[in-house]
Amino acid sequence: MDRQERRSSQKRYIASGNGMSAKKRISAALTYPPVKRLIVENLPPHKTLYVTGLLCSIAAAAATGATAWIMSVMVNTIYVDRNAAAAWGISLVIIGIFLIKGIADYCQTITTGKIRRAIVSDLQNRQFSRMVRFDIGRFANQHPAKFVSKIMFNARAGAAVILTLTSSSVSDVLKLIALASVMVKQDPVMSLISVTVLPLLFLSVGAITKKLKALARGETELAALVQSIGTEAVEGIRTIKSFQLEDKAAASFAKAVGKMERRGIQINRTSALMSPLMETGGGFIIGLFVMYASWQTLGNGKTPGEFMGFITAFMLAYEPVKRLARVNVDIQKQMVAVEQMYDLIDTPEQRQLATAGEHLTDVEGSIRFEDVAFTYGGNSPALHGVSFEVRPREKLAIVGRSGAGKTTIVNLVLRLMEPDKGRILLDGKDISKISLSDVRDNIALVSQDVFLFEGSIRDNIRDGRPNATDREIESAADLARVTSFASNLENGLDTLVGPSGTNLSGGQKQRVAIARALLKNAPVIVYDEATSALDGENERAVMEAAFDDAFQRTVICIAHRLSTIKAADRILVFDAGMLADSGTHDELAERSEIYRSIFHLEASAPIVEGGKTLRQSVSR
Incomplete structure (x- = not known):
């Protein structure tokens, strides 16, 4: 898929993401071609670790659901029924639940960390391996530090997208399933109201996502610029010292850092809009539920334990829902870097593969230029109409x-670049046809x-x-x-x-x-x-x-x-x-x-x- 097709697909993905539920947002993200490619290319080599992490997520989700359930049992048994003898057993169950959850979270963090480091290393290696095989013209007017900075940033972004969708989001969905089961068990009507109200919060995410995408587009360039200026200053420190240019170098660096700081503040401010939206929505639902629960408890025979179990499950579900609502936003922050990474990886090597073409034997060393012309970009010709021969x-x-x-x-002799016109021969063979x-x-x-x-x-x-x-x-x-x-x-x-x-x-x-x-x-x-x-x-x-x-x-x-x-x-x-x-x-x-x-x-x-x-x- 070329760059234009990727961008068209991305626009369709962003448009389709507005107003979706969390589950549909994840599905939409997974059908976005670069995202699917990221997962297909990078996750299978780590399937053993991933399955281990998934089992840990299931255990953590089950423990989270059990936490909400045990609250209902605790309130009804100890505080309503006044069964003091049951306190010991319930306490031990609570300790066991939290022990299981702690171990599961620890194991999941370890496995996710290993997968993240492996994916980042692999993506960095793939980008660098392709970069050193570029036509030399690709490096013209580019500071070396910019290339390296982008490689590092792009790889981290790619790993973040993969793990957001396949680990963090999956873990949150599993927890929601467990907690929703508890909520439905305690009060189906209020559960239905919650499910109806929550999607309304996602409608506001679309505008935030679009704005965040526009702001994130220049973030990698600014980060590369800062590294470029800093590296340049270190490499040229003798010149800086001899001409007393310390103030100029510091001012240039400060200017670049300032630009990146302002862009970062804009991104954080836009991203942070999610919190007040979710907090307000969550508070609205809890307020409704308190009124509903008091009516049900006082007038319709519902127990305080059921209220406690439901509210605990809802509160525990709040953070996973909040994170899932941000999936689209978080991915969009990283997708600019992911697209840049695949632009780099998919760039063809120097016109022909290193092993493609004719092979030479018993080279004598004659070289002939025939009417060779070459121009760097839009500048005036560096060579035009050059013809000469070097004898063996x-x-x-x-x-x-x-x-x-x-x-x-x-x-041109080394084929670091290709002539715009004419040909170069090595032992009578056109070097463009030689490997x-x-x-x-x-x-x-x-x-x-x-x-x-x-x-x-x-x-x-x-x-x-x-x-x-x-x-x-x-x-x-x-x-x-x-x-x-x-x-x-x-x-x-x-x-x-x-x-x-x-x-x-x-x-x-x-x-x-x-x-x-x-x-x-x-x-x-x-x-x-x-x-x-x-x-x-x-x-x-x-x-x-x-x-x-x-x-x-x-x-x-x-x-x-x-x-x-x-x-x-x-x-x-x-x-x-x-x-x-x-x-x-x-x-x-x-x-x-x-x-x-x-x-x-x-x-x-x-x-x-x-x-x-x-x-x-x-x-x-």
Whole structure:
């Protein structure tokens, strides 16, 4: 079911909920497709726990009904008949009833809690698993904290809906059945009057539900905004401190918190309208019953015990009825988040499944762009009409000013995004027809924005090839100059890097990332500003390993350092999303004004050796 169909169904559900009895409200909720899907997908794996909880609910309901019944017996036997000897037996029965109810409530709480935690964990895992498989464009202009915040909030909302309908409401219905039985037994006429009056209270719930739905729609967005601003401030604390922006950061956070607070107050105020309505209705019914009971007791021979049994059952039934009257309201508060959750879960993976498409064998590493164009959203084209070829085992450098389209090329090669026009070929095959897993198995990326997982240096390098031996990991670490700093650490390669690599410097993290890519041993390796944080000595050593002809792989290098660029076989110059020129360093330094401008070269400057000759000098 798509988003529009879900929303149409929801409107029908809200409309149908107005004026319904509690039982019909629950039935209507269960026929609302996302609700039915929630229950069908998430409750069966926990059926043993659920049945245990249901048995506890039955026991608690029976004990609740027995509580009202024993009041009638107690009043008539002890206070009307003045049977003092029966007091001991009735007292023991009351203790037993409450003991059973206490144990049943405890067991039900435990089982419900286990089910809730399991469902929340499963829904969080499903959402996160789908999120990390999104097309990278889905993450554009979105703060990471917003995604995580929504995943957590949505999962809790889903679990709340499931348990409201299948546990809390079922428990309340069972208690009402038990208490209604006592009420009918004590006074059928007054029971009928109560059943007639109570549904009138539900008529007022419809307007409250509609208003609450509108208010709840933006609550998750506001909660995500607060988390986003807070996370952003922590991540950028050095900038905040250096520019003395503490007041600005605090003001931004306070503004977001204030918005969420005002929305929360509106939701609570609207939701709270249920209490005075129910209290007034309940008081009206009790007042009527007191007058009716006094007439029946004084004039028609009814016993005080019957009055006591009925009023006790009615008072005990009041809270379950009140909760059932709120079922529609409570569900509507959560359904916005549930819909967002299923929008996320149902989002298709990146155009094709990772395993769908052709498979590659013996990849040589040639890449060809044919009239490729790409645009981010409604912005101006990032690439248009780009065509070039990278030969197998060629060392290619890509240069250009900021915004020229360099990183877009990397994203397209890795199929993190799909071109709007044209095609990209890997070994002569259109990569849109090759399985994602095969494309990414054969291309290794080293990005400027290095990401390391929490764990050891060795663990992070091993991510390049999980089945690699320790010797292979150590060899990759040597080539990337990781060993040169890791050997000075107490635990060497087994040193923990901390969250996002915070225990390492920027240059150390880049070397670990380079080692990870080298270990992957892919036919194509892409360096996207991968040496920007390295000093000159380490950069020369790393690029020597990258450009070494002994490694039979294609290298695409995006860089701003001339020392790196000059070592390439060929250089592509991009400007404003178009391929402006290509050639060796010598050729471009001679004829390309853009190239000279990027590296501040004079047209008459002596031409430095290019390509292979420079690599030899670097090696020396």
